[in-house]
Amino acid sequence: MKIEYNKSLKAYNTFGIDVTAAEFATITSESELNNILSKDNKNPLFILSGGSNMLLTRDLDSLVLHIAIKGIEVIDESDNHVLVSAKAGENWHNFVQYCIKNNYGGLENLSLIPGYVGSAPIQNIGAYGVELKDTMVQCEAISISSGKKQVFTNKDCKFGYRNSIFKNEIKGEYIITKVTFRLTKKDHILNTSYGAIESALLDQEIHKPTIQDVSEAVIKIRKSKLPDPLEIGNSGSFFKNPVITTSHFNTLRDQHPSIPSYTIDGEHLKVPAGWLIEQCNFKGKRWGDAGVHEKQALVLVNYNNASGKEILDLSRRIQIEIKEKFHITLETEVNII
Numbered sequence: 001m002k003i004e005y006n007k008s009l010k011a012y013n014t015f016g017i018d019v020t021a022a023e024f025a026t027i028t029s030e031s032e033l034n035n036i037l038s039k040d041n042k043n044p045l046f047i048l049s050g051g052s053n054m055l056l057t058r059d060l061d062s063l064v065l066h067i068a069i070k071g072i073e074v075i076d077e078s079d080n081h082v083l084v085s086a087k088a089g090e091n092w093h094n095f096v097q098y099c100i101k102n103n104y105g106g107l108e109n110l111s112l113i114p115g116y117v118g119s120a121p122i123q124n125i126g127a128y129g130v131e132l133k134d135t136m137v138q139c140e141a142i143s144i145s146s147g148k149k150q151v152f153t154n155k156d157c158k159f160g161y162r163n164s165i166f167k168n169e170i171k172g173e174y175i176i177t178k179v180t181f182r183l184t185k186k187d188h189i190l191n192t193s194y195g196a197i198e199s200a201l202l203d204q205e206i207h208k209p210t211i212q213d214v215s216e217a218v219i220k221i222r223k224s225k226l227p228d229p230l231e232i233g234n235s236g237s238f239f240k241n242p243v244i245t246t247s248h249f250n251t252l253r254d255q256h257p258s259i260p261s262y263t264i265d266g267e268h269l270k271v272p273a274g275w276l277i278e279q280c281n282f283k284g285k286r287w288g289d290a291g292v293h294e295k296q297a298l299v300l301v302n303y304n305n306a307s308g309k310e311i312l313d314l315s316r317r318i319q320i321e322i323k324e325k326f327h328i329t330l331e332t333e334v335n336i337i
């Protein structure tokens with residue numbers, strides 16, 4: 001394992017922000033990881049996975065560990081189900097494609113999400129009516145302080161909307177090394193209720209979709225509105241969709257009759273942050289190289305050489321205007337470093 005010094009992280013974060021790491025090492029096996037954790041490292045550790053959900057606003061005085069441990073394995077199977085695990089450094093979308101090729105159902109709606117398998121449980125990735133928590137059985141993680149391996153069951157992870165124990169009680173304490181899913185081998189339970197999927201399938205006159213069809217529909221929808229990080233730097237949704245009370249929502253609806261919403265429970269609704277941002281006229285706007293995507297206002301973009309600070313300033317301007325206009329506090333989905 002090679003340690004590199006003053007390493008640019010531009011190629012390691014999907015926003016394409018050019019900051020440096022004091023020290024940088026790519027970890028390709030658990031033994032390499034154990035080895036480095038057992039050392040008395042002079043710089044604090046910073047764990048970097050696919051870099052797809054972070055905004056880097058400064059150079060890191062850290063030893064950055066880029067977790068690139070690979071491997072996919074079928075652990076057990078019956079006639080109906082399969083237990084399949086993927087190591088942390090597998091590219092998420094490649095893993096989903098592996099499952100679809102083998103006719104393992106359950107992850108197709110999560111096609112084309114950027115990032116690695118290892119960070120997927122941290123924010124309970126989700127899209128088009130499905131979340132990781134619906135199929136994840138357990139994940140394995142190594143404690144940074146003790147070097148010991150621990151298994152976290154689905155329940156242990158305390159999953160919520162873009163949330164888990166790894167973002168709260170034990171934030172920064174573990175490195176996820178492997179994630180295991182229980183997927184279907186037949187009688188797949190398709191989730192096509194998200195409007196855009198159904199219409200994408202009907203456009204192609206697909207009435208009895210396979211998991212491959214659903215995956216292709218999701219890929220088509222994502223490509224139509226989300227920028228490809230290889231072309232325009234971004235981290236997907238920058239903010240979470242806020243949850244507000246029904247009475248707050250009713251007041252807003254009186255002023256803005258077209259406000260969209262999703263019911264959470266009898267007293268709460270979720271409002272699409274993209275809609276709120278669009279109402280404040282940010283959609284498609286650009287300041288230098290920092291901007292708001294023209295097709296999806298929830299996505300902030302780096303057109304070329306924006307600094308993390310410029311993107312952060314833009315996000316704060318958006319938060320202030322949303323607060324003034326709608327009395328809603330937008331929380332970032334992306335981790336600000």
Ligand code: EPU
Binds near residue numbers: 127236240274278295
């Ligand atoms: N909308 C607008 N203007 C916009 C964007 C959205 O008015 O510029 C409104 C529309 O009413 C639209 C609604 O928002 O119908 C929902 O938009 P969309 O279907 O694009 O979904 P989203 O709520 O903006 C969430 C996730 C995405 C996920 C999609 C699909 C969050 C924070 N984001 O976005 O996740 O792909 O649903 O399930 O929950 C991500 O987490 O990085 C991400 C891309």
